[in-house]
Amino acid sequence: MTTFADLGLSQKVLSAVTDAGYSTPTPIQAGAIPPALQRRDICGIAQTGTGKTASFVLPMLTLLEKGRARARMPRTLILEPTRELAAQVAENFEKYGKNHKLNIALLIGGVSFDEQDRKLERGADVLICTPGRLLDHCERGKLLMTGVEIFVIDEADRMLDMGFIPDIERIAKMIPFTRQTLFFSATMPTEIQKLADRFLQNPERIEVAKPSSTALTVTQRLVASHNKDYEKRAVLRDLIKQQDDLKNAIIFCNRKKDVADLFRSLDRHGFSVGALHGDMDQRSRTTMLANFKDNNITLLVASDVAARGLDIPDVSHVFNFDVPIHAEDYVHRIGRTGRAGRSGKAFTLVTRSDTKYLDAIEKLIGQKIEWLNGDLSALPAPMESHDTGERGRNKARGRDRDRSRGKRDETQAKAAAVADNETQEEVVVEAPAENVTAAPQRRSERRQQPAGRGDRQHPANDDRRERRNRHRDHDDGPTPVGFGDDIPAFMLVVANVGKA
Numbered sequence: 001m002t003t004f005a006d007l008g009l010s011q012k013v014l015s016a017v018t019d020a021g022y023s024t025p026t027p028i029q030a031g032a033i034p035p036a037l038q039r040r041d042i043c044g045i046a047q048t049g050t051g052k053t054a055s056f057v058l059p060m061l062t063l064l065e066k067g068r069a070r071a072r073m074p075r076t077l078i079l080e081p082t083r084e085l086a087a088q089v090a091e092n093f094e095k096y097g098k099n100h101k102l103n104i105a106l107l108i109g110g111v112s113f114d115e116q117d118r119k120l121e122r123g124a125d126v127l128i129c130t131p132g133r134l135l136d137h138c139e140r141g142k143l144l145m146t147g148v149e150i151f152v153i154d155e156a157d158r159m160l161d162m163g164f165i166p167d168i169e170r171i172a173k174m175i176p177f178t179r180q181t182l183f184f185s186a187t188m189p190t191e192i193q194k195l196a197d198r199f200l201q202n203p204e205r206i207e208v209a210k211p212s213s214t215a216l217t218v219t220q221r222l223v224a225s226h227n228k229d230y231e232k233r234a235v236l237r238d239l240i241k242q243q244d245d246l247k248n249a250i251i252f253c254n255r256k257k258d259v260a261d262l263f264r265s266l267d268r269h270g271f272s273v274g275a276l277h278g279d280m281d282q283r284s285r286t287t288m289l290a291n292f293k294d295n296n297i298t299l300l301v302a303s304d305v306a307a308r309g310l311d312i313p314d315v316s317h318v319f320n321f322d323v324p325i326h327a328e329d330y331v332h333r334i335g336r337t338g339r340a341g342r343s344g345k346a347f348t349l350v351t352r353s354d355t356k357y358l359d360a361i362e363k364l365i366g367q368k369i370e371w372l373n374g375d376l377s378a379l380p381a382p383m384e385s386h387d388t389g390e391r392g393r394n395k396a397r398g399r400d401r402d403r404s405r406g407k408r409d410e411t412q413a414k415a416a417a418v419a420d421n422e423t424q425e426e427v428v429v430e431a432p433a434e435n436v437t438a439a440p441q442r443r444s445e446r447r448q449q450p451a452g453r454g455d456r457q458h459p460a461n462d463d464r465r466e467r468r469n470r471h472r473d474h475d476d477g478p479t480p481v482g483f484g485d486d487i488p489a490f491m492l493v494v495a496n497v498g499k500a
């Protein structure tokens with residue numbers, strides 16, 4: 001069996017790897033490290049969770065032992081699609097490079113230019129960036145790319161999805177042609193292959209998992225649900241409660257707004273929950289991630305962009321609140337669990353309108369996914385009041401039955417208002433920074449309150465609470481005609497004050 005010592009890495013690197021507790025290289029590491037040390041270009045087809053990061057960090061550390069950095073002329077450059085991934089790679093350099101004295105500069109958005117400038121001024125051995133921020137620095141004339149010896153493009157398929165390819169092409173033009181290029185992608189569709197052909201010279205190709213395959217260690221199940229969000233939220237809550245072995249979970253939504261709504265709902269129901277989406281500022285995202293990694297929060301509601309490629313070891317469960325529209329996202333989402341050989345569970349809520357996306361997923365992964373409690377045909381008939389869809393409502397406007405429904409809605413809104421009195425401070429979550437990070441603390445405050453809210457803990461009140469919450473969730477649901485999904489925050493606030 002191949003060991004790390006067989007790969008040609010330096011003593012300093014080997015000792016850091018031993019300290020990290022790793023004895024056997026993963027397949028991408030065994031395949032990529034030896035040719036990378038020989039200064040060959042690499043085309044690595046590997047998903048996150050395969051040990052891909054160390055497969056470029058370890059040889060880079062070894063190669064960087066010779067030579068030193070000059071001011072404003074980085075020696076190596078790593079491009080990552082998201083700030084979180086960039087930060088994770090920086091953490092890997094700290095972990096494996098603890099026996100080295102290297103300057104690592106992290107250039108990501110949301111952090112002050114001045115601090116980053118100072119690092120660049122000292123001379124960076126390793127520059128880890130998101131493409132936009134790197135170009136900003138270049139345009140400010142603070143960076144010379146002519147000294148870059150190793151260029152890493154990580155998560156190339158994600159870069160493509162996020163529209164970064166033109167930026168990468170601009171950056172590549174600034175780096176000498178004689179550089180060594182290490183290129184990684186989870187999947188290799190034609191467009192990515194063309195990109196690889198342009199950037200790489202006679203690369204060593206290492207493919208460790210079939211593109212779009214899902215880990216064998218993940219148990220996948222589909223869960224049928226009616227398609228209203230409040231119904232899906234109830235299904236999700238039941239599902240979470242049924243999991244005896246849930247240590248922590250990521251819950252994926254397709255849209256940022258749904259991330260905020262679901263976070264708010266789970267928080268109200270007393271779950272330990274946080275949220276991560278692209279509109280949050282960098283500080284909140286980092287804090288949220290750290291809280292999740294440190295087990296201060298159990299559930300993390302996230303969008304695809306925010307969560308792609310995050311290295312959160314040991315996630316026991318993934319819940320897809322929405323079936324992803326792009327089938328590859330399914331593979332990436334469930335890849336958050338069952339990492340490094342561990343077992344994991346992935347549940348996907350499926351409604352009648354999701355069947356074509358589900359078909360595409362099953363085609364992509366080449367297998368049928370089992371249903372947990374029967375498929376969509378086994379769903380009980382929807383409750384009448386819950387099934388009044390936005391479309392039906394539009395059609396019925398102006399008719400008598402609309403007036404009577406209006407009354408019913410009003411009654412529900414009042415019931416919701418009573419319930420909302422308790423949680424008024426939680427209403428606007430889309431300003432995520434402080435609100436979101438404060439969630440776990442609010443829960444503990446609630447626990448300390450004997451009167452009123454204390455009844456949340458009493459099992460006898462469960463049913464009543466469930467009914468109230470159902471109304472409340474329903475109230476969260478369809479937004480008024482005219483604003484669609486983009487109802488302005490100030491409207492939500494005013495509506496709530498009125499109710500109270």
Ligand code: AMP
Nearest residue numbers: 022024025026048049050051052053311
């Ligand atoms: P990555 O694919 O780089 O996101 O790594 C996934 C996880 O595997 C990280 O938590 C790494 O710390 C871990 N890991 C990396 N290399 C090894 C190894 N050789 N053996 C066991 N775990 C590893």
